[in-house]
Amino acid sequence: MTVFRTRSGAVRGRRTARDPGVVVLRGIPYAAPPFGADRFGAPRPAAAWDGIRDGAAFGPVAPQSAQLPGAPSWSPGDEDVLSLNIWTPGTGGDGLPVLVWIHGGAFVLGSSAQPDFDGTALAGEGLVVVTLNYRLGFEGFGHVPPGADGDSCPDNRGLLDQIAALEWVRANIAAFGGAAGNVTVAGQSAGATAVACLMAMDRARGLFRRAIAHSAVNACATPESAARITREVAAAAGVPATYDGLVSATPGALVDASDAVADRYRGDPVSGQRHYDPAIYGPIAGGDTLPLDPLTAAAGLGAADVDLLVCHTTEEYWLLDAVGSSAKITTEEQLAVFAADFELTPELLDAYRELMPGSPVLDVFLAVYGDMLFGEYSSRLAESHARAGGRAFLSRFTRRRDGSGERVRAWHCADIPFAFGNLDEESVHFLVGGPPGAVDHDLSKRMTRAWADFAATGDPGWPAVGGSTDAVRIWDTAGEDADGAQDAFRAGWRAAGLPLLTP
Template identity: 40%
Template sequence: MTTSESQHRAETAGPVVRTATGAVRGRHEDSLAVFRGIPFAEPPVGEARFQAPRPARPWSGTREAYAFGPPPPQDLGVQGNAVAAAGDPADDDWLTVNVWTPEADRSAGRPVMVWIYGGSYKMGHAGQPSYDARRIARDGDVVVVTFNYRVGVEGFTHLDGAPANRGLLDQVAALEWVRENIAGFGGDPEQVTVFGESAGAGSVASLLAMPRARGLFRRAVAQSLPGTFFSDELARDMAAALAAEAGLKPTAADLATVDPRQLISAGQALSAKMPGRIDSWGQAAPTVTPFAPIVDGDVLPTTPWQALTAGAARDVDLLVGHNRDEFRLFMAMGGMLGRITDDRLTQTLRLLAPGGEAGERAYRAALPDASPSDLFERVQTDWLFAMPTLHLAEAQLTGGGSAHVYELTLPAPGNGGVLGACHALDIALLFGTYHAVVGGLLFAGAEVSAETQELSALFRRSWTSFARTGDPGWPVYDTEARLVRILDTAPTVTAYPHERRRLLWEGYDFPALPLLGQRLPMGSMSTCTGVPQIRSTS
């Protein structure tokens, strides 16, 4: 074979980039160079099980980076085969990154956007079709990175003999990989934006508060930030209950004797029993998710709201927002639309609204014409997503930083529009993966209209503009005008549109959820209110 033939073969086979641990070969796809499944840490198994991530081992030769790495062990939820199809489930090389970068001039030093997936901290992986980043990279002329991190028992159960928040430590390791290697892919390590949705937004907020993550990114986007952060005591009590489901002690040594995939069933069993622990686990119990970032005083010293108020992220540009009808997705999937009784509403308002019984009365007075089902949805949306998101922006302002705020109000067209502007719709619009999100539920039976495609393009322009300049295209938020971008078929800028409900939460600081008093026997209060016992998709 001649020299020119060898060179042609290498070029057609795919682009090659040398990383700190070895060379990788990607693929040419739609004017992009795409690399998948690059290890950023050792497989967290054997002696590394339940420990902080360790640097990936170097390899010789050129590694083919053609396929996504396998997902971490997890509750499959409604994603089902989408998780299994991502890679060999017997493969332990969970901690991998993927890169989409424009082919033209890969020495340009483009802005870098690092996506963190959601999934209730118990499921999700970077290989999901809904996170195909080609449109963001191509339309915005940016480098996009996605990666896997440990979820569920492996990533967020609080065990003796193991650091807390291992999933967050994986995220820090991935960002360190970006800082060390992204220049070779055409990215600027000084222009990194982290962005994520739901549990991914909770992860972004956590990174803003974590000393270990300082300096690893310049900008941050939190989409539908959940307010659920666990206190150290609550997380340890949950860990003991989870280990008991497997007949074990809540230690890294004990749980390491069980295959990671076998522990999934213990987490599922505990989730099903969580509503019976409302007396000891309080607001966390109805979420049926025993995993969340833990305010352990070390990895995560305080809640994000406390950290930002104290100025921890004043030098980071922040973009936050939520969808108008976040909780309606869960109500639809749980068969609850139009089926909430006034008694159940009362219980939910007293559990979630600030002030207990006073909060119940205040919500009813603020929304006097709302049906029980509508008011149930509103308080769930506010407690879980809307108000934590808005308060993060306000904490950033208090700490000396700035923030831009948005609300998505476009209804999902699927199923006759019954889902409204629900949870996860922003993923479909941002990535342009309309029929891949939530199993296609959001666009089921509906065409993607030209107006929806235009809004999708606006999402990408705004997000990539923010990654490049810190300005998504509308004014910064302040506590006087409270201007936010309303994202719909006719986008506008207006004062935050839910002032009555915002005032109900004024002064609430979203503390880490505590461990309460003596628990009731398992199975008691099994009809308590809260998040339905379904598995979240984002």
């Protein structure tokens, strides 16, 4: 066991069984519990402690209803939810590059304790890896009206938590062997959108020099839509949509009310865009904390000094269909309603039909919706950043697997166990199609190495977006040669335009 000293106190870590050269420390508080008098407020510094804190266990997860494989669930009364974990091959003063991971989960579920986010393999590549919890759902992203005393609660409290964690890293990571001036912030899905938001936030300026975004999601709320969701959640919780009413509801009551609102949209086929995937929370763009949505901000010059690495999978939305969280669009009539709800052109649907001859309507819907939410949006983030003068790198995950008579596609989340080097974790076998083979481990090593190289130097190993090549790295067990299939789908979006979605 090894003891490290932070500015708040000493913490004891343990060498990992997978790699004795790596020490892991779990459950270190980076901010005070965001409840009681601090509920709905900006994060405050964590209290110092005496003696040596044991870093053996992950901290409590944020309030949520999800039960994720291999990860702890939230229990009422769990309050010290703003904690982080560190995997390090260093001992202090080593100047190692740092990777800070922000988990996904539609801004309502997930935690840093998920087994696919174990940082041992990446630390073995010479990184100090930090993973963190942050406020989710209404606690983190719900709009809270001002109280009677005139004080207002900030929007995007979950993003402010992430900034607090990055500030903690800047102040303390040298003690764990990391370089405070060489930090990469990374995330997937909602976590990737959070990364893109941090790039657009003045409060996060200077806290990281590089960013990795896997499958960023096209969904930022407006102040108006966020206020509307607050009213719906408050009604479902049986409280007034005021500060006093909302603070009187327990965190569990707001989780249940949020689930009820989402379920109502899911069950109502005439409820518009939210029917297809009722993710009711997202970063609120257009206010003090986040003036612009990430794609608009990427076209500006504010984050041109941050290197950006983007990846998406080529069959994103098939996962959401497989786990039953998406609408079943199986007829041409339903597909036409879907297109009308999102103001998609008939020409765009025709382009997908032509590129997917003989495919059922459901597959056409999943392809279009997945690209609209994730694939095309992620690609445009990279391209907009490059046009604004920043360095951006683009990659696609295309690896499929057939096993036990059932195909596992290159779907949402499947790339992350590869990049983290955690293919042998049983909890990820559903995502990757069972136990890995030799070619899978080889692909994982290449992806892990690319992350490590990018975090260390800003160069993942292929050309940046721009110039005459616009190179895209393809992640597949068959090799890394460019695949033009996705570019054919992208042509339809270039003609039709990409709608910015509002949860």
